[in-house]
Structure formats: C-alpha cells, structure tokens
Amino acid sequence: MLTILFDGIAYGMLLFILAVGLSVTMGLMNFINLAHGAFAMAGGYLTVVLMQRFGVPFLICLPLAFLATGFVGAIMERSLYRPMYAKPHLDQVLFSIGLAFMSVSAIDYFMGSQQQIMQLPEMLKGRTELWDGALGMGHYRLFIIAICAALTLALQYVLAKTTFGSRLRASVDDSRVAAGLGINVNSVFAITFAVGSGLAGLGGALGAEVLGLDPTFPLKFMVYFLIVVAVGGTSSITGPLLAALLLGIADVAGKYYVPKLGAFIVYSLMLLILLWRPQGLFVRKGGH
Amino acid sequence: MQKRLFLSSLAVAAALCSTSAMSQDKFKIGLILPMTGPFASTGKQIEAAVKLYMAQNGDMVAGKKVELIVKDDTSAPDVTKRIAQELVVNEKVSVLAGFGLTPLALATAPIATQSKTPLVVMAAATSSITEASPFIVRTSFTLPQAAVGLADWAPKNNIKKVVSLVSDYGPGIDAEKFFKDRFTFNGGQVVETLRVPMRNPDFAPFLQKVRDAKPDAVYVFVPSGAGAALMKQFAERGLDKAGIRLIGTGDVTDDDILNAMGDVALGVTTSHHYSASHNSPLNKKFVDAFTKANAGLRPNFMAVGGYDGMRVIYEAAKASKGAGGQVLLDAMKGQVFESPRGPMFIDAQTRDVVHNIYIRKVERVGGQLYNQEFETIKDVKDPGKSR
Amino acid sequence: MRSNSHQHLQASLLRPSRLKWTEFLFWGLVFLAPWVVPGHALMVNEMAIVALFALSLDLVLGYAGIVSLGHAAFLGFGAYSAALFAKHIMPDPLVGLCFAMATTSCLGALCALTILRGSDLTRLMVTLGMALILLELANKLDWLTGGSDGLQGVLMGPLLGRFEFDLMGQTAATYSLTILLASFVFVRHWVHSPLGATVKAVRDNRLRAMAIGINVNARLAVVYVAAASLAGAAGALMAQTTGFASLDVFALDRSADVMLMLVIGGVGWLYGGVLGAVAFKLMHDVIAGITPQYWTFWIGLFLVVLVLVGRERLLKPWTWWRS
Numbered sequence: 001m002l003t004i005l006f007d008g009i010a011y012g013m014l015l016f017i018l019a020v021g022l023s024v025t026m027g028l029m030n031f032i033n034l035a036h037g038a039f040a041m042a043g044g045y046l047t048v049v050l051m052q053r054f055g056v057p058f059l060i061c062l063p064l065a066f067l068a069t070g071f072v073g074a075i076m077e078r079s080l081y082r083p084m085y086a087k088p089h090l091d092q093v094l095f096s097i098g099l100a101f102m103s104v105s106a107i108d109y110f111m112g113s114q115q116q117i118m119q120l121p122e123m124l125k126g127r128t129e130l131w132d133g134a135l136g137m138g139h140y141r142l143f144i145i146a147i148c149a150a151l152t153l154a155l156q157y158v159l160a161k162t163t164f165g166s167r168l169r170a171s172v173d174d175s176r177v178a179a180g181l182g183i184n185v186n187s188v189f190a191i192t193f194a195v196g197s198g199l200a201g202l203g204g205a206l207g208a209e210v211l212g213l214d215p216t217f218p219l220k221f222m223v224y225f226l227i228v229v230a231v232g233g234t235s236s237i238t239g240p241l242l243a244a245l246l247l248g249i250a251d252v253a254g255k256y257y258v259p260k261l262g263a264f265i266v267y268s269l270m271l272l273i274l275l276w277r278p279q280g281l282f283v284r285k286g287g288h
Numbered sequence: 289m290q291k292r293l294f295l296s297s298l299a300v301a302a303a304l305c306s307t308s309a310m311s312q313d314k315f316k317i318g319l320i321l322p323m324t325g326p327f328a329s330t331g332k333q334i335e336a337a338v339k340l341y342m343a344q345n346g347d348m349v350a351g352k353k354v355e356l357i358v359k360d361d362t363s364a365p366d367v368t369k370r371i372a373q374e375l376v377v378n379e380k381v382s383v384l385a386g387f388g389l390t391p392l393a394l395a396t397a398p399i400a401t402q403s404k405t406p407l408v409v410m411a412a413a414t415s416s417i418t419e420a421s422p423f424i425v426r427t428s429f430t431l432p433q434a435a436v437g438l439a440d441w442a443p444k445n446n447i448k449k450v451v452s453l454v455s456d457y458g459p460g461i462d463a464e465k466f467f468k469d470r471f472t473f474n475g476g477q478v479v480e481t482l483r484v485p486m487r488n489p490d491f492a493p494f495l496q497k498v499r500d501a502k503p504d505a506v507y508v509f510v511p512s513g514a515g516a517a518l519m520k521q522f523a524e525r526g527l528d529k530a531g532i533r534l535i536g537t538g539d540v541t542d543d544d545i546l547n548a549m550g551d552v553a554l555g556v557t558t559s560h561h562y563s564a565s566h567n568s569p570l571n572k573k574f575v576d577a578f579t580k581a582n583a584g585l586r587p588n589f590m591a592v593g594g595y596d597g598m599r600v601i602y603e604a605a606k607a608s609k610g611a612g613g614q615v616l617l618d619a620m621k622g623q624v625f626e627s628p629r630g631p632m633f634i635d636a637q638t639r640d641v642v643h644n645i646y647i648r649k650v651e652r653v654g655g656q657l658y659n660q661e662f663e664t665i666k667d668v669k670d671p672g673k674s675r
Numbered sequence: 676m677r678s679n680s681h682q683h684l685q686a687s688l689l690r691p692s693r694l695k696w697t698e699f700l701f702w703g704l705v706f707l708a709p710w711v712v713p714g715h716a717l718m719v720n721e722m723a724i725v726a727l728f729a730l731s732l733d734l735v736l737g738y739a740g741i742v743s744l745g746h747a748a749f750l751g752f753g754a755y756s757a758a759l760f761a762k763h764i765m766p767d768p769l770v771g772l773c774f775a776m777a778t779t780s781c782l783g784a785l786c787a788l789t790i791l792r793g794s795d796l797t798r799l800m801v802t803l804g805m806a807l808i809l810l811e812l813a814n815k816l817d818w819l820t821g822g823s824d825g826l827q828g829v830l831m832g833p834l835l836g837r838f839e840f841d842l843m844g845q846t847a848a849t850y851s852l853t854i855l856l857a858s859f860v861f862v863r864h865w866v867h868s869p870l871g872a873t874v875k876a877v878r879d880n881r882l883r884a885m886a887i888g889i890n891v892n893a894r895l896a897v898v899y900v901a902a903a904s905l906a907g908a909a910g911a912l913m914a915q916t917t918g919f920a921s922l923d924v925f926a927l928d929r930s931a932d933v934m935l936m937l938v939i940g941g942v943g944w945l946y947g948g949v950l951g952a953v954a955f956k957l958m959h960d961v962i963a964g965i966t967p968q969y970w971t972f973w974i975g976l977f978l979v980v981l982v983l984v985g986r987e988r989l990l991k992p993w994t995w996w997r998s
Contacts, residue, residue, distance in 0.1 A: 007492050026796070083983065089742070089795060091982045094938045097931065098978025105324075105972030112585075113328035117516045117548040127526045138524045211490070212517045216326055223803065223927065230800040256493035263485050264811045271789070271804040278793025323968040331968070360967035364928075365825055365921045366913060370717050377843055378714040391825040395919045402842050414824065456814070457823035485814075486823065 002135040004256050005249065010141035012248025013148035014210065016241050018203035018221070019228040020155070021196020027234030028172045029189055031081070032089055034096040036200055036225060037218030038103035043069045043201025044208040044217065045107060048116045058121050062147075062205055069201025074194035081193070082186075100218050108215040116213040144206055151199070155237055168192060172235060227270050233280030243280075315352040315382055315610055317601060318375035320368055320396075321411075322388040323360035329544060330388045330512055331360070334410050334594035336582050338385075341598035344577065349602050350610035357381065363388065365395035372396045376403045382612035383408060383601055386594075390414040390458040397421035406604075406617045410597040411590050414458040415672025418640045425620045425639045427600055428593035429561045431459045431509065432466040432672035434537040437645035437665045438507070438559040439470035442535060447504045449477050450535075453494055454509040456483040462672060463509035463537055471507075479503055484510070491521040499527055508536035512590060515540035516549055523552040533557070538659065541650055543588035547657045556650045558659065561643050562589040562629040565658035574628040589629075596627045600634060630664075640670050702856060709848035717844040722956050723851035724912045727858055729937045729948030731905035734862060736934070737943035738871070739898040740878035742795045745802030747929035748786070748809050749903045751920075753779045753910025755813065755820060758829045758920040766832035768850070768915050775911035776904045783903025787896040803927070810925035825921030829914065840916065847916035854912060855949075858905050863945055865901075874898055939981065 022036040043065035050056040050064065080099075084092055126139045159165040170178040171188050179185045204217070211221070224247065232243030247266060254265035274280075319338060321331035335358060347354045357379060361368040368387070375381045376399060384400065385408040387393040393412045397420035400407040409417055409426040418424050442450070452467060454460035460483065468478045480501055482494050495518075498506045506527070510518055522534055534540075538560020541553060564575050564586050574595065578587040587595075604619035622636035632643035645668045648659035709716035728750055735741050757775040765771070789801050813820045820826055833839045838846045865871050874894050877884045885891050914920045923929070932955070940951025958977065962970040 003496060004493065007496070011490070011492075032796075080979075080983075087982070090736075090934075090938050090942060094935060094978050095982040097935065098975040098982070101971045101975025102979070103975075105969045105975065108324070108328065109969055109972070113332060114545055115514070115516050117520075117545060117550070119550055125523070127524065127529075129526070136526060140524065209520065210492075212514075214326075215328075219927075220326075223807070226796075226800055226803070230796050234796075251490070252493045255490070256497055259482055259484075259494065259497070260815070261811075264808065264815075267804045267807045267811070271801060271808070274793065274797050274801050274804070275789055278797045280797075321967075324971055328968070358967050360963050360970070364923050365919055366721075366917045366924075369917050369919060370721055373717050373842065373844065374714075377717075391823065391921045394824060394827050395917070395921070397827075398918060399842070416824075420827070485811075 003137075004253055006135060006137055007141065008249030008252040009245060010144050010248070011210070011252055012245035013145055013152075014203060014207050015224060015228055015248055016244035017148050017151060017199055018207065019225040019244060020237055020240055021193075021198075021200045022225050023229045023232060023234050023240040024168075024172075024192055024237070025196050026229060028168070028175075028192055029085055031085060032092050032096065033081075034093060034222060035099035035103065035218065036096075036197075037220075037222045038100050039069050039073060039197040039200040040204030040207070040221070041103065041107065041213070041215070041217040042072065043204035044213040045111060045116065045204075046201070047205040047208065048118060048213065049111075051118065058118075058124070062202060065205040066198040066202040069204075070194045070198025073197025074190055076197075077190050077193040100222075104215050104218060111215070113215055116208065118209050118213075120209060140209060144210070147206065151202075152237070152241060159237065164188075164191070227266070231270060231273050231280055239280060313352050314355045315349055315605055316355045316357060316375075316379055318372065318379065318381035318384045319356055319358045320361050320371055320375075320384065320386040320392070321358065322363040322392075323358075325363045327363055327388050327511070330411055330590045331386075333544065333585075333588055333591040334386060334388075336578065336585070337587060337591035337594035338598050340574075340578055340581055341595050341602075343581070345598075345602060349605045350608075352605075352610045354602075361392060363392065365391045368392040369395045369399065372399045376405050381405065382605070382610075382616060385597055385601065386410055387412050390417060393417045393424070394420050397424060400424060404613045404617075406612070406620060408597045408601060408620075410593040412459075414462055415670055418638055419673070422639075423617055425600065425617070425634060426641050427597040427634070429589065429641060429643070430670045430672055431462040431537065433643075433645055433668045433670050434559050434561065435463045435467040435509075436470050436671055437647060437668065438535060438537070438557075439467045439474060439476075440665070441557075441559065441647050441663065442471060442505065442507075443474045443476050447476065447533065447535070449479055449503045450505050450507050451480045451482065451498045451501050451503045452478055452507045453482045453484065453491075453498060455486055455511055455514070457486050457511075459511070460509050466671060467507055478507075486511075491518050492525070495521050495525045495527060498532065499525055499530060502530075503532060505533040505535050508534065508540050510536075510540055512539050512542045512544065512588065515542050516545050519549050519552050519556070528552075538562070538589060538648070541648075541659055543586050543659070544590075546650070546659070547586070549657065553650045553657060554652065557647065558650075559645055559647050560589060560659070561645055562592045563646065563648050563659040563661055564588070565653065565660060566629060566646075567661070568626075568628070568630065570626055571628040587628075592627065592629050596629075596632070599625065599627070635669065638670065638673055640673070642667055642669050644668065706849070706852055706856075709845045709852075713843055713845060716848040718956070718960065720844050720848040720851050720916055722953050723848065723855045724909050724916070725933065725936065725956060726949040726952040727851070727855045727912065728906055728909040728933050729940070729952045730855075730858060730862060730945065731902040731909065732933050732937050733942060733945060733948040734898055734902040734905070736937060737947070738866060738874050738878060739895055739902075741790055741895065741899070742799050743790075743802040744799050744927070744930050744934065745804070745806030746902075746906055746933060747925050747927075748802070748806040749779050749783060749906035750910040750913070750929060751806075751809060751813070751925035752782050753907030754914040754920045754924050755826065755910075756907070757911035758826050758914040759819070761829050761831055761915065762826070766830055768831055768834050771831075771915060772854070772908060772911045775907050775914075779907025779910070780900050780904040782907075783900040784896070786903070787899040790899065791892050791895060803930070806925055806927070806930060810922060813922055813925060820920075820922075823922055825919055827919060829918045829920070831915050831918060840918075844916070851912050851916060854908060858908065859945065859949070862905075866945065870894075870897075935978065939978075 047061040047065050050061050124140045128137050167183045171185050175185050228240050228244045232240035251266050323331040359371045383406045387409045388411045390412045400423040401421040407424045411428050413431050415430050452464050454464045534556045538558045543564040607619035608615040624633040630644045635642050645665045646661040647663040648661045651660045709719050732746050753775040756778045757771045760771045760774045790798050840846050873889050877891050936951035936955040937948050941947035962973045
C-alpha cells in the first residue's frame, strides 16, 4: 500500500545519503572503507550532544553535523588514508575495520552503551493522513525525503554541470590519465572524501531518530551500505540511489507483507541481483 | 620465514607458561557479562550493581576475602562456556554469576553440573534455564511471570482485542505464548502475533500492520534498550491517536532510558517486577547510592537482578562458612529477603525467583518519568515451569 | 655449467616445500601445550579450531584469490551438522566430523557456483549474503536448530571409544590439534603439488592462466569445496568440544574476525592463518582481561598501527624510525 511505499522511499533515501560517500570513495579511490559507518555515527552523536548539552536546535545541528564530519574526514584523509591508497585491498579492509573498532569503543567510553534518544522539534512530529488513511505520512519522514531529494539533485548538478564534477568523473574513470591531463587528482580525492564523510554524518544525524543510535551503529549498518554499493555500482550516483530505494522498499514491504521472512528478503534479493548482474545493476559499460 | 616461525614458537611457549596464583583463603566469584556488543548496557548495569553491593557490605565473607573476576563474553555462547570453564578450572571460583542472555546461560549449564559450581543467573529471563542444571539459581525474573500479570489486568480494563508484537528470540516467544494463553483464557482475543527480527529492528512496518488491524491495544516485548525506538515509532505512526493503547512487559519502559523517551511514553501501562520508583526505604537507599556511584545513571531491573544475586551469594557463603559446591547451593535455596524490588524468595524446589509483579503506568514525578506502580500481584511463581 | 644452474634452479624452486626443523619444533611445542600447561588447554583448543578455520580461509583468499566475508557460512553449517548428527544419529566424534565435512562440501559445491563471476566487491557481498541467509534460516527452523537459544543436549561419546571429553579440555585440545595438523599437512602437500601451482597461477593472473589452457572455473571450484570442508571440520570441532551450537556461529563477526587473523598473520603463507589465530586470540584474551569493556579499542589500534607500519617492520622496532 501507499504508506508502505512512502516509508520504504524514506528509508531508501536515508540509506542513499549514508552510502553515497562510500560508493564514490570506492569508485574513485578504489579504497574499501569499512569505517564509513563511523562517520555516520559521529554525526549522530554530535547532534545528540549539541542538542542535549548545549540546547542547539535540531535544524541547526544538521548542517553542523555535515560540516564537522566533513572536516574530520578531510583531516583523516590527508593523514591516515592517503598512505593506504596504494596498499592491497586486504590491508585497507584491516585498516578500516581497526578504525571502526576504535570509534565504537571510544563512543562507548564517552557516551555510554545505551540507545541515544533525540527530541525532535514540534513541527517535525506529527502525521498527515490522506485519502482516509490509505496514505499516512509522518512529517519527519517527509522531511527526510525532502532533504535527501534536494541533496541528490545538488549532487547530480555538481557532477554533471560543474568543472569539479567533470574532474571527478574523469578521475573515477581513469585516475592516471586524469592526472596526466593536469587534474589535481589528490585534491579531488580529498574534497570527495570530505564531502562523502560529511554526507554520512548528516545521514547519521537524520537517521538517529529512525534507525536508532548506539555505539554499535557502524557495525550494524555496514552491511546495508555495502549492499547499496554492490548493487548500485560505483561509477555513478544514480546507481546507488536506485539501489538504495530498491533496498528500502523491499525491506519495508517484506517486513509488512511477509514478516516471517523479514531480513531474508533483502539478502536473497541482493544475492539474486548480484548473480544476474555481477557488476551491479546500473553500471556504465567501461567503468571499473 | 624460518626465523619468524622460530620466534613465534618461542612466543607461544612463553605466553602459555604464564600461570595464575591461587590462594585458598579467597572466595572467588566469576562474573561473566556482555560488556561489549548490543547488550553492553545490561553488562554495565549489573557490574555497577554488583560493585555497589560489595561497597555496601564489605569484601569479607565467612572470614574469606571476596574476589570478583569480571569477564566479557561478547554475547557468544562458546566464549561464555570457555570462560566459565577456565574460571572453574584455573581460578577455582566458588560461584559463577551474570549471564546476560538465554543461550549464554544454557551453554554454561553443563559446566555448572559437571563441576558442581552454583550458577546465579542475574539477567536472562527464559523459563527453561533453571531446568538446564540442578546448580542454577536465578535472581532476575522470567517473562511468563511478567506476561501473565498483564494478561489478568487487561480484560478488566476494557482491553478485549490485542495484537502482540515481540522480538523473535527465546524470551520474546515466552512472553507472547504466556500472554496469549492467559489472555484468551480470560476471554480476550489476540488477533495477530507479530515477531520482529532481533537484528536491526525497524518497527515501522510492524507497527503499520498493528494499526491496520485496529485492536484495543498492542502488547509488546522488546529487549532492554530497544523500547525507545518502538515508542517513537508508535507515536509517529499515529497509533496513540487511533486509540490503540500500548501495553507490555516492563522491558519496553526500561528505567535505563525511560526518562529520555519524553512525553510519548506517558500513560504506557506495563507489568514488571521492578521500578526505580518503588516506594520502599530499601529501594530509595539503593537508587540513591547507585546514581551517586554511577554519574547519575538510574538502576534498572538488570541492576536489581545483580544486586540481589550478590545478596544471595553472600548470605549463602556465610551459611556455608565459605565452602562451595552442593553446600553453597543448598544455602542459596529457600532464601527469603527484602530486595529493592519488594519482598522475594528463591523457591527451594525450582531454584527460581518468586516475587511480586506490579502493574505500573508511566507518569511524570518531580520532572522525571517513572513507572508508577498502582497494582500489586503478590508472590508470582514462574508459570513456565514444566514440572 | 648448464647442469649446475639447472640444479640451482630446481633447488630454489623446491625449497619452500621442504620440511624445516623449525616446523617440527613449532608443532612439537604446540602439541605439548595442553599437557604442560593444563590450565590453558581450553584456550589451546579454541586456538586450534580458529587456526583451522583461518587455514581454510587462506586456501580461498591466499591461494585462490577469492575475497570472502561469508566463510562463517561453512563454519556454522559444519557446527550444526555435527551437533545434529551427535544428537540424533550417533555420538561418536570422528564419524560426526566426517559427516559434517561431507555435508559442508556439498554446500561448498553449491556456493562455488555463485562466486565465479564478478568483481572483488561482488564476491564479498555474495559470500556475505550466503552467510546471512543461512543465519536467518537457522533462526527460522528453530524446531531443528533450537533457534536463538541454541542447540543443546549435544552429548559427545568418547573419542576413539576411550578418551572422554573432560572438564580440563585436554582431550578436546589434543583432538583439535590433531585434526589441525592433519589438515595442515594435507594442504601443505597440495599447495606444493602441480594442482596447487595452477591455482596460484590463476590467482596471479587469471587471463594468462586461461590463455595457457588452465580451466579456471574448475580449479576455483575445487579449491572452494576443499576450503569449505575444512571450515566445516572447524565448525564440527567447535560444536563437539563445546557441546553446543548457536546462531552467532554464522554471524558477520566470525567471518570478519577470521579474515583479520589471516591478514595479521600473512596471507598466502600457510602458517599465516595459524599464527594470526594464535596472536589474535592471545591479544584478545590478555587485553579483555585488563579492560573487559573497551578491549575492542586496543585491538583496533593494533590493527591500524599494523597496517600503517607494515607487518615486517612491526616485528623489528628499530626500523620504525628509519624512514
């Protein structure tokens, strides 16, 4: 039904914002960053701390979460991640898992292990019912869809219409040739990583209400991010967008219509898709 | 490669040669808890309560010094079992305690039986645990105890049609079964039983289904800590405005996070064995001391399970004069005492806990949210025992 | 002249496959451990099981070049097979072990069909997906598997009809170590055989291997099935020595942990899995003893430093400040 579709779209768009940074990083730097979830968690916890201890309004916290995590991402990229680009994939996996462990434990130490609860501003609570209850839209989910749609359009615009976007696309396709053409690939990497992490932080802040926020967040949701990236492919952003929407709707609909199977549906769907199209559903030919 | 192998062999040999010193005049307690992972908050609460008890009652019992050994089992049963085995064999602990989840306790049961070491379950809540070994004693609670109380209360309060929503694991299934049986026996109707997967619980689609079924109330069980998400989704879906009441076992309004839930939790009626606002001098003392020692953290039902568990262990050790084994176990059975939750005793036959079950409602008291008890069902035995 | 250099070449190519005295020393010490320090026999048992698991992953990862995050699927399948066999059919450990290895090989053959295509990431996700699906299945079929409570009541008969599984764990440790050694010898022999050489060729450059006529898919499938059966053996050992099987044996943590151990020890070098397992378990135990709640932080730090500094240099502290 419509409400389920609506919920699925909201969930999917949230997943997209969380995972798009990972997708671009993997496509661009060929780097498997399993600590991506940690940036999301950082954004969420930052928002909680700002709201609870300093009384900052929720809407202001969102851009702050984006900027702060983006900044941290930029610093980490330059200092820790850069030496790792040349290393084999396995070392990268090891490295990022190590970072993830450290962040989980550190948050546990500073913030405690219980679920964090956010108090939303009044205007975001509440619900609108249309067509005699056939479509119920929670205002917060509406808000999520709106923000994520705006971000998607912005990303698409940057990618397609700006100089930076074309440099980014060139570097994704073939970084060596791009460097040969005089594109400063290092700075493209740095900016992309920062923006990707910032988006993850924003996603974490937005998602804390819907997905829950506790120190094990990065490990819990990593699987979902990886599914989005694997199914969506790493050579565009429309791929992960569609993959995330598919995942969100399948998950929500599955749990509603066939609750006995629940999570089964998502994994089986992913498996079938990957067996049918191993490169991901929406890959341009010629990408890597 | 050769050198690496040689050095590694030496390292292995050296590492394995470290032994632990044993001393006969110590009374050792092996506390195995989930200190990391999704149930870490349970481990924290219990550890804090145990340490509080020791701080209040000293660390000497029957002339021996009490040594507490805390281990993290990361909620993996084979690790729990190995740690328990090591504690029994190497450290020669007199009693094993803790056990945050049912599979962890069940996996360790054979060790307790084989080594004749009493095992005090401070958290896990499935009925069948105490039947897994004659050496198991429980001080936490069982889901059937909590569920049955509510199933008696609900029909008397205009709740005839219910959808049950539980987490898909042992205690959840217990909660669902016993509520359904008793509620149907009392003339009510459980129109649908939904089970939410344990991992990544997104309650939205399930609550939507509840809404579509239009019951009088939704009966809920989720593990300690997940109640917040459920509560929020409940309000967001507009279930309260649609006239559906939220009832359940007290895990959903866990004292640990209740205050942070906000007004959306007001009016939720639950049945449980412990509330931090229980009106007794002992409980007030317990809550004050606990919050003071733990930076304002409020104790929850897990903490009280740990606190009472220590009480049982200490008193039994005094009665057995520091001995372990069967003597210690016998001294644990049949203990009657006042706990922060109210009066309770350890049933000598089943070795399980018998205590009051309270029906409570969430209200704002002095600016904070508490589960206010308004009805008491006395001395509830676990209805889940097969014998 | 020519014969001399020919002999040189032959000797250097054959050197890795020769047994060295350090290997005998290593295995000798390892087998003595449960008897010399009986208090740690349980730990030795656990290390042996995990080492076998890591060894099987090394076959897949180090020799076939398949990145797998779902190897725990085989561990779990083997564990439940052995546990159910002991509970319902017969409690003999060795027969149960063979049964578990047989069933897990079948599962491995089935899964081998899925990992042949796609990129690293695809294989990562496909293997992960399989493990998670098995986890959900085990949860749903709780009449068979005991669901999230786990499968209890697994009482093992005595090993070889004589040695009971005791509380000290010495029988268990020696049993696991024997199976580990047997598997190790088998894998070692295989790796240095012509078949092993073709698999290494496939790993190094698939296109070239195909060009010289090696049937890539068949080789990969064979390796995968062999690795699956070894992982199944590890699972069976786990279920038999602990008398218990539960859902978390399929969990992502298991697959991730074993991959970490393998990478710590070194991939593609058979001892890597064994040593990585020992090192990781020891570290975990020691650190968790000191700080039961925050040990993951220190493990994480160790991993980050290990990768940044490099495994070789880590063991030689004086080189840290050189470059």
